[in-house]
Amino acid sequence: MQLSNYLFFTTTCEQALAFYTQCGLGKITDVSRFGVDGMPVRNESMRGKVMHARFEGPGVLFFASDNDDAEPMRGSAHILQMNDRQLTKQIFDKLADRGVVTTPLDIQIWGDYFGKLTDQFGVQWMLNCSP
Numbered sequence: 001m002q003l004s005n006y007l008f009f010t011t012t013c014e015q016a017l018a019f020y021t022q023c024g025l026g027k028i029t030d031v032s033r034f035g036v037d038g039m040p041v042r043n044e045s046m047r048g049k050v051m052h053a054r055f056e057g058p059g060v061l062f063f064a065s066d067n068d069d070a071e072p073m074r075g076s077a078h079i080l081q082m083n084d085r086q087l088t089k090q091i092f093d094k095l096a097d098r099g100v101v102t103t104p105l106d107i108q109i110w111g112d113y114f115g116k117l118t119d120q121f122g123v124q125w126m127l128n129c130s131p
Helices: 013-022 085-096
Strands: 005-009 027-033 050-057 060-066 077-082 100-107 113-118 124-129
Touching (some): 005 013, 013 027, 013 060, 085 100, 085 113
Antiparallel strands (some): 027 050, 113 124
16 A cells, blocks of 8 residues: 555646656656547646646655646645755755745754745645754
8 A cells, every 4th residue: 555645736737747857856657638549528628738647756656637626735745754955955945936935944843854835836845854
């Protein structure tokens, strides 16, 4: 058994996954599109948008799609457990671009290098690097 998140975007899934690739988290390893290769499309405005995507990188696996009736992201966050402080800062800074930092990346009271943010696509991230 493995638990993985599934992210729903309204129409920006492809841009979000390209952003996560640029941040160094991984890449799209599988994608299906509405109205392409026999996939159904119930709303013409969704034609060509991401119906289902698999995103993978070292220690990272999640799924995502466009969904024209998706609710805003809330109540969940990706947490990246890391062991390289410099890489933690690098990825945090990239994810924070045009996002909102809610806990600045710093040594926290429990001793770990930790920060939390909501990226430009509304996805919450927590990065934690143990000493």
